[in-house]
Amino acid sequence: MAAQAPEQFLEVEVKLAVDEGTGMPDLTQLPGVEEIEGMREHNLSAVYYDTEDLRLTRSKITLRRRTGGADDGWHIKLPKGEGRNEVRMPLDDPTAVPEALRAQVRAIVRNEPLQPIAQVDNRRVEITLAGAEGTVAEFCDDHVTAWSLLPGGERTSWREWELELSEALAGTDEGNALINQATSFLISAGARKSSSPSKLATALGDSLKTAPLPPHLQSEQSLDDDSAAATVVASLRNQRDAIVGWDPRVRADEADSVHQMRVSTREMRSLLETFEGILEGEQLASLEDELKYAAGVLGEARDAEVVEERFTELLDSDESGLVDDAARTHIAGDMRADYNAAHEKIVAMLDSERFMALLDAIDALLAEPPVALSAGKKDEEKQSAEVLYDHLERGYKKLKKRHDKVVEFYDDTTLPLHERENYVHDVRKAAKKLRYSANAAQGAGLKAERLAKACKALQSQLGDFQDAVTSRDRIERLADEARGRGEDTFAYGMLYQRELDRGEQALSGYDDAVREVRKAFKKIKP
CATH class of the missing domain: 1.20.120 (Four Helix Bundle (Hemerythrin (Met), subunit A))
Known part of the structure; x- marks a missing residue:
């Protein structure tokens, strides 16, 4: 039996802090809202997961197992434009993170175990808001109690208001306008901008500081900010972040994602080659080889993608009438088949231990940049x-x-x-x-x-x-x-x-x- 595919949603919302005694405003006064379509109350309980060094949290990604409400299940939220892409899976096994969700963040967590870092319980009043053409948003009045499970963690309680756009409005100009207007309206009703970006961040509080740093954020060697080595390392770090950031988008086969990830791998390799002498060491040659391999796998799909686009353009612009049906079918279809096969190879590479080792090697280099001694002497002069x-x-x-x-x-x-x-x-x-x-x-x-x-x-x-x-x-x-x-x-x-x-x-x-x-x-x- 095939594994169930995850559901995906674009989440665009605003969260505001509010005091316990603040009264609810008349939400029909919001622009575009004509009536209260429905009201429900839920008791939600979510356990958040992360690595020991909080790789997901530091990347503004949340992974949770939630019970209660209409969306029981495993949820992962990844940054996307002005909102977040939420991917959901059912609670078939509440003790293990579904593989389909782990794959979304494999480049970040790699082989590190995922463990509970916080529990957030929420008594939620959920109000559905409708306009002339149907649902426009959901307003939530949340009374939250949370526990940080990190060393030094504490119990915290607070209240917040949340307005989330409907799927039809998320990511649209109309939806963005509603978010801006709702923010002003709710602040005028007694809410205030929260100092915390999420419930998880509020739950963790100062206990977040007790977690160790991930390898790529550790600095074993102090570099002079004005040195050539610092400039090169900063550029390498940017490409590292790009490679990791494009991973889930390549898996989802988002437009231009394969091309952009390939560019990042090639740029990192190029920097290592060009600035040899500023950085040195045996690991550089191995790293360059592995980056070349990764770029090659990505390149197969990218070349197929480019050729397919050119074939489509050639066929669409042909006015000769001399392209027979058999040729047109193969020209139009064969490159798509080639691309699909190449994309499957990419996903297999991204899941491989070889790619995990490449990412670990990059992080190790950033943690302890192999600055050439000769480069240091030159920098003095x-x-x-x-x-x-x-x-x-x-x-x-x-x-x-x-x-x-x-x-x-x-x-x-x-x-x-x-x-x-x-x-x-x-x-x-x-x-x-x-x-x-x-x-x-x-x-x-x-x-x-x-x-x-x-x-x-x-x-x-x-x-x-x-x-x-x-x-x-x-x-x-x-x-x-x-x-x-x-x-x-x-x-x-x-x-x-x-x-x-x-x-x-x-x-x-x-x-x-x-x-x-x-x-x-x-x-x-x-």
């Missing part, structure tokens, strides 16, 4: 910006060397087409690394913003070129498969030529883009 500039210069020289090969060989038709295209692709990879390095160098006060923008423009242009190459190669494989089935391959040849033309069009202005990178680099020398 040179400013941080100068040290980083030296590394940028190496990256720029690599880009220039690869560009020179394009100038020399791209128009040499005696060479195979793919060999010439690979020279262009090498320039794109060099531009990408230089862009990432320029972004990091800005943290040390180096005026590298223009260089980062110029590299991004060149990278984007050459990315369009490479997408055309990737799409063309896939069309060629589809044609071979069609030929094996005895089908007409004329349509594939026509689309292949169109992608060949689009690739050449993407290179128009290439020299200007490289020239802008050159000008931008000359502007940043400290």
Whole structure:
């Protein structure tokens, strides 16, 4: 029997503190509210779970097992825009966190046990508010008693008001307007903005300070804030947080999530390579290899996604009428199948011990950055910006060397087409690394913003070129498969030529883009 899929909801709400003696306002005075649709009272009891070092709480994520009310079950809430994404599972086993929910936060908790950290009991009066077109929100008058289960934890009681938008309004402009108006209305009725972001935070109180820090927040080595090493480590930390943050969104197959997670893994690897000499140690090479592997797995799905989008565009824009039904079916459907298979591989990777070990290795590096002794000596003689500039210069020289090969060989038709295209692709990879390095160098006060923008423009242009190459190669494989089935391959040849033309069009202005990178680099020398 297949496991039950979790339910997901976008939660957008406002919580306000209120004194015990404050009277309830007339909620029909809220804009868009015409009547009280219903009123119920619940006795709710929730036990919150986290790791010993409170990894979820520190990431503004809550995991709880709640009984009472209409939504008994396991709930996990993750930040999403102006609200939170709430994922629910039934209480089939009240003693174990469902695997489907644990997967949502696996990149954060990894193999650490989840244990109770607080209990929150709540006597709730729930009022459903309706407008002209149905339910618009639920208002809750909560009388809360909570216990922190951490060392030094205490019992706490308080009252709060909560207004949560209906599913139809959550995430809409109309809903955001109602939240803002309701906040002003409830404050005028005697409520006040809470000093705590959630019931759990209020329950934990000062006992939160007794929990140890997660590895990536521990600092075994004090770095001078103005040093080159501190700048590099800060950039690595940003990418670490991005990788972990994109994990649940990749699992849910949210738009652009695979691409963004791949960018973060590649940027971290690029930083380690570019700033070798500021950081050093045997673990760096292993870390770079594992990041390359992860980016490769993500890349399979990303390439399939890009090609599918291009195929759709090619078919939608075709006016020739020469794409037969059989070709159209394969062109439209095969890449979706490839993407789905590649996405399954990504989820398997994210669940693997290999990926857990990669994340642990990243955290270990951040906890104790392997700063090169030679870098420390150099920093005594040179400013941080100068040290980083030296590394940028190496990256720029690599880009220039690869560009020179394009100038020399791209128009040499005696060479195979793919060999010439690979020279262009090498320039794109060099531009990408230089862009990432320029972004990091800005943290040390180096005026590298223009260089980062110029590299991004060149990278984007050459990315369009490479997408055309990737799409063309896939069309060629589809044609071979069609030929094996005895089908007409004329349509594939026509689309292949169109992608060949689009690739050449993407290179128009290439020299200007490289020239802008050159000008931008000359502007940043400290």
